[in-house]
Amino acid sequence: LSCITARINLYSNLPFTIPSVSGSDSPNILSSLKTLTLDGYFSFDELHHAARDFGNRYQFLPSAILRPKSVSDIATTIKHILQLGPSSKLTIAARGHGHSLQGQAQAHGGVVINMESLQEPKMQVHTGELPYVDVSGGELWINILHESLKYGLAPKSWTDYLHLTVGGTLSNAGISGQAFRHGPQISNVYQLEVVTGKGEVVSCSEKQNADLFHGVLGGLGQFGIIARARIALEPAPKMVKWIRVLYSDFSMFTRDQEYLISAENTFDYIEGFVIINRTGLLNNWRSFFNPQDPLKASQFKSDGRTLFCLEMTKNFNPDETDVMNQEVESLLSQLNYIPSTLFASEVSYVEFLDRVHMSEIKLRSKGLWEVPHPWLNLLIPRSRIHDFAEEVFGKILTDTSNGPVLIYPLHRSKWDSRTSTVIPNEDIFYLVAFLSSAVPSSTGTDGLEHILTQNKRILDFCETARLGIKQYLPHYTTQEEWRAHFGPRWETFVQRKSAYDPLAILAPGQKIFRKAI
Numbered sequence: 001l002s003c004i005t006a007r008i009n010l011y012s013n014l015p016f017t018i019p020s021v022s023g024s025d026s027p028n029i030l031s032s033l034k035t036l037t038l039d040g041y042f043s044f045d046e047l048h049h050a051a052r053d054f055g056n057r058y059q060f061l062p063s064a065i066l067r068p069k070s071v072s073d074i075a076t077t078i079k080h081i082l083q084l085g086p087s088s089k090l091t092i093a094a095r096g097h098g099h100s101l102q103g104q105a106q107a108h109g110g111v112v113i114n115m116e117s118l119q120e121p122k123m124q125v126h127t128g129e130l131p132y133v134d135v136s137g138g139e140l141w142i143n144i145l146h147e148s149l150k151y152g153l154a155p156k157s158w159t160d161y162l163h164l165t166v167g168g169t170l171s172n173a174g175i176s177g178q179a180f181r182h183g184p185q186i187s188n189v190y191q192l193e194v195v196t197g198k199g200e201v202v203s204c205s206e207k208q209n210a211d212l213f214h215g216v217l218g219g220l221g222q223f224g225i226i227a228r229a230r231i232a233l234e235p236a237p238k239m240v241k242w243i244r245v246l247y248s249d250f251s252m253f254t255r256d257q258e259y260l261i262s263a264e265n266t267f268d269y270i271e272g273f274v275i276i277n278r279t280g281l282l283n284n285w286r287s288f289f290n291p292q293d294p295l296k297a298s299q300f301k302s303d304g305r306t307l308f309c310l311e312m313t314k315n316f317n318p319d320e321t322d323v324m325n326q327e328v329e330s331l332l333s334q335l336n337y338i339p340s341t342l343f344a345s346e347v348s349y350v351e352f353l354d355r356v357h358m359s360e361i362k363l364r365s366k367g368l369w370e371v372p373h374p375w376l377n378l379l380i381p382r383s384r385i386h387d388f389a390e391e392v393f394g395k396i397l398t399d400t401s402n403g404p405v406l407i408y409p410l411h412r413s414k415w416d417s418r419t420s421t422v423i424p425n426e427d428i429f430y431l432v433a434f435l436s437s438a439v440p441s442s443t444g445t446d447g448l449e450h451i452l453t454q455n456k457r458i459l460d461f462c463e464t465a466r467l468g469i470k471q472y473l474p475h476y477t478t479q480e481e482w483r484a485h486f487g488p489r490w491e492t493f494v495q496r497k498s499a500y501d502p503l504a505i506l507a508p509g510q511k512i513f514r515k516a517i
């Protein structure tokens with residue numbers, strides 16, 4: 001293993017605002033890209049778009065952007081770069097929708113592959129007993145939703161926001177309020193077509209090339225580019241009942257969340273969020289949730305208390321309303337929320353799933369979407385969630401006005417330990433997501449520096465108190481940190497890198513391996 005790690009040049013103790021493999025190759029090497037016979041094309045100007053992401057903090061300019069029209073365009077490009085050998089520093093980053101937070105889809109001086117250009121063959125829904133949809137790795141989840149709904153079907157597991165690509169979320173995990181029952185999105189894929197770092201196009205599944213299949217899922221783009229994916233579908237409901245209830249007692253809140261994720265015939269989606277030091281509560285909530293009783297909702301004041309909001313939905317079709325309401329009543333009767341704080345709404349399935357996009361439109365119109373997003377996503381073992389809450393919600397975080405703080409439990413049994421994603425080693429763990437937006441150039445509590453300092457305090461506490469957390473959408477700057485992140489799985493990760501991308505050409509923006517030159 002040590003010779004593998006030496007060969008693929010692990011990053012070591014470097015800060016990554018300035019990458020050590022940097023700068024463009026000679027004009028000859030770049031113009032050699034123009035000689036490739038492709039269905040799509042390269043562009044060498046207007047590169048700035050590929051040097052940005054949702055995080056709005058890291059900007060690394062590539063030398064070229066490939067807009068592939070076919071899978072073979074990707075394979076041809078990778079093979080060509082391999083043939084250039086050590087004379088070239090070129091690396092390759094697949095870029096999905098560029099909604100990474102710290103430059104993960106960027107390639108400094110390298111080639112960015114604009115995966116959304118890859119649209120052939122067309123998306124195809126297969127009905128039957130085990131329905132599925134075949135899609136391009138560059139397809140947006142929102143498009144998959146609309147296409148599969150034409151057949152009365154939809155994917156089972158989602159992210160909160162659907163304007164992300166299949167390749168982008170499957171390279172991480174893809175988690176939302178359905179993951180407690182269906183597992184993350186990486187647990188709902190039947191098959192992939194991958195272009196490896198050797199330029200080979202490989203079909204893989206649980207049964208065929210299983211090591212590559214599992215490696216790529218949650219693999220942070222390190223082992224291959226997901227060109228196609230076969231995603232599991234289920235019958236789609238027309239409507240959802242969307243409910244929010246509040247707690248002031250954290251133990252009651254988590255007890256109820258944990259009860260619900262294991263209960264029979266439970267809700268279809270279960271999440272939650274924290275509200276610290278806010279008034280005028282409902283108007284500021286993150287999504288387009290319009291309670292049926294807006295008067296009651298507007299009268300509720302948090303009075304600066306720390307509150308915990310449990311959010312859940314029940315799917316239904318219009319002819320099942322009565323049964324659905326009975327089931328909801330029965331589930332709610334088991335819970336211990338503050339009685340006057342039950343807020344409910346009924347919306348279409350699409351409106352519910354696409355809820356964050358509604359907020360995006362609103363934020364964009366105010367110029368508040370393209371600001372720095374110093375997000376921090378943590379997976380916390382159930383046994384330590386109270387220690388975490390006491391310190392972080394009780395002391396470190398003085399308010400939640402910089403953005404929502406999500407918190408909800410997940411079952412480890414719904415995750416496949418053969419994939420590359422690492423999660424805490426307990427049957428139940430919590431996702432806690434600090435989804436902060438910073439006000440550009442502010443030096444106050446809504447500024448980037450303040451939020452980054454707060455994030456660091458949270459991470460330092462987790463480390464000192466040995467909570468056994470894992471970062472989701474991880475970002476590290478040293479080899480030791482990556483090694484610690486993967487723990488016992490590090491050796492497998494390195495071996496897979498050596499097998500599928502031996503020259504470390506792929507996904508340099510993750511800063512895990514450095515191209516061998």
Ligand code: FAD
Pocket residue numbers: 053054093094095096097098099100101104105106115137138158159160161164165166167168169171172173174175176220221224225226227356473507509510
């Ligand atoms: P990109 O940022 O383009 O790429 C991410 C990484 O994957 C890069 O390393 C890139 O090189 C690699 N990559 C991209 N495409 C491919 C491919 N085809 N093959 C191989 N590697 C590839 N995540 C959740 O799990 N749950 C959520 O609820 C959630 N909500 C979000 C809400 C918002 C508003 C945002 C901005 C992000 C959210 N995320 C969530 C995080 C999101 O899933 C990841 O950031 C994801 O990587 C973004 O997808 P993308 O298509 O923009 O990927």
